[in-house]
Amino acid sequence: MSVLLSGGMVTTAAGSRLAAVRFSGGRITDIGDLVGRLGEEVVDCSGCLVLPGGIETHSHLDLEAAGTVTADDFATGTRSALVGGTTTVLDFATQFHGETLMEGLERWHAKARGRAVTDYGFHLAMTQWLPEFADEMAEVVQAGVTSFKLYMAYRSSMMVGDDEIYAALQASTRVGATIGFHCENGLVIDALTREELARGHTWAFYHQRTRPTALEREAAGRLSTIAELVDAQHYIVHLSAGETLQEVRRARERGSKVVVETCPQYLLLDNRLYGTPGSDDLDVRQYVMSPPLRAPANLEALWAGLADGDIQFVGTDHCSFNLHGQKDQAKDFAAIPNGAPGLELRLALLYTYGVSDERISAERFVAVTSENAARYFGLYPRKGTMLPGSDADIVVYDPGPTWTVSHDDLHDNVDHTPYEGRTIQGRVRDVFLRGHHVVSDGVLADDLAPGEFLECGPPNSEIT
Ligand code: DUC
Ligand code: ZN
Ligand code: ZN
Numbered sequence: 001m002s003v004l005l006s007g008g009m010v011t012t013a014a015g016s017r018l019a020a021v022r023f024s025g026g027r028i029t030d031i032g033d034l035v036g037r038l039g040e041e042v043v044d045c046s047g048c049l050v051l052p053g054g055i056e057t058h059s060h061l062d063l064e065a066a067g068t069v070t071a072d073d074f075a076t077g078t079r080s081a082l083v084g085g086t087t088t089v090l091d092f093a094t095q096f097h098g099e100t101l102m103e104g105l106e107r108w109h110a111k112a113r114g115r116a117v118t119d120y121g122f123h124l125a126m127t128q129w130l131p132e133f134a135d136e137m138a139e140v141v142q143a144g145v146t147s148f149k150l151y152m153a154y155r156s157s158m159m160v161g162d163d164e165i166y167a168a169l170q171a172s173t174r175v176g177a178t179i180g181f182h183c184e185n186g187l188v189i190d191a192l193t194r195e196e197l198a199r200g201h202t203w204a205f206y207h208q209r210t211r212p213t214a215l216e217r218e219a220a221g222r223l224s225t226i227a228e229l230v231d232a233q234h235y236i237v238h239l240s241a242g243e244t245l246q247e248v249r250r251a252r253e254r255g256s257k258v259v260v261e262t263c264p265q266y267l268l269l270d271n272r273l274y275g276t277p278g279s280d281d282l283d284v285r286q287y288v289m290s291p292p293l294r295a296p297a298n299l300e301a302l303w304a305g306l307a308d309g310d311i312q313f314v315g316t317d318h319c320s321f322n323l324h325g326q327k328d329q330a331k332d333f334a335a336i337p338n339g340a341p342g343l344e345l346r347l348a349l350l351y352t353y354g355v356s357d358e359r360i361s362a363e364r365f366v367a368v369t370s371e372n373a374a375r376y377f378g379l380y381p382r383k384g385t386m387l388p389g390s391d392a393d394i395v396v397y398d399p400g401p402t403w404t405v406s407h408d409d410l411h412d413n414v415d416h417t418p419y420e421g422r423t424i425q426g427r428v429r430d431v432f433l434r435g436h437h438v439v440s441d442g443v444l445a446d447d448l449a450p451g452e453f454l455e456c457g458p459p460n461s462e463i464t
Contacts, residue, residue, distance in 0.1 A: 053087025058315030144455025242301030262454030378457025
């Protein structure tokens, strides 16, 4: 049976118009001036935006890190995503030392299969670089994973050197993949950390002091220079600072094929939340993430970058650790598990502080929360838009209500949200995943079917 969403403002990255959307068999069949057919279910969307389902570009579900495991796994993380209007989650499968790339990928399939309730794909994070990975990357691409991640920080566990970055980028161009980079200068971070700890500065406040913006900017510039040597597509994950974005602009002027992701926390939260030297209560530990929160001036620089096309997408870097029993266990700031939750609120935050506050248009909102990711990671036009033939992944967003974030109302499995008390404009009213009505009037269905694994295609960096 077909379903007709009628009377809503159908909004994609390409434009907005009052129209109806019909779907059946999990796919969109028509968009336009349509009237309900006999026996068809008609959903009234008057006064609402009708959007393509959100695509989360950056999560860490069921990740073992810092001697513990993230509070959210694929079951809880994707339920939380779905109720927030995200129908596709691209998670960082992670290859640990001693594993081949395919072993790391298979382990992630086992974590997600039958548990995820959104559709999902993977990036593959490599915690080291070995020469044999150049060939193994080709196998991973064949298996539908076309993006990788490397770390320029975390010297003792994951950091790769410049020669290894060069080799990995060279391999990525051969196999038709892209690589996302965690851009921070890990060697200098370690030196600053040793200095602070030697002074007895163990408090969470010092996390940011050891990871200044200059070390992100430097790493991003070095990365782009190396990538330019082999003309490699690459992207910067979780870019947090205005000066890094300046570096990206300079690289682009030289012809660099660099794409940028930022996160809601870098658009909405700033480093005043770290308090003063000596601050180490749980409230401060919740903001221990890398990169850290930045000085307030960075926030407007990132919003401007999002509006003018310098930043291509917004992922949350959802990497959830409980304050009680996880973040509170660390003896000093350097041992606090890094990360914060965000999956459920991504669309609502971007709508509120982006569209409603007139920093970005509704079409740009769709581009940075959905369409650009679909294009870049080779999922377009199945995902990221609403065209005849696209999956019927659709969000009905009611811009009317105003509400206040309370963690008690969220669906994740962690014990806090960094957005507690924030005002939100509008709400995700209904969500359809391949035509299944998975959220109705803000309530998750109780018979959710498992999500499908998505094979990503060749990366396409022709996005703004
Ligand atoms: N980088 C991430 O991408 N996520 C969590 C921690 C980190 O350093
Ligand atoms: Zn990172
Ligand atoms: Zn991450």
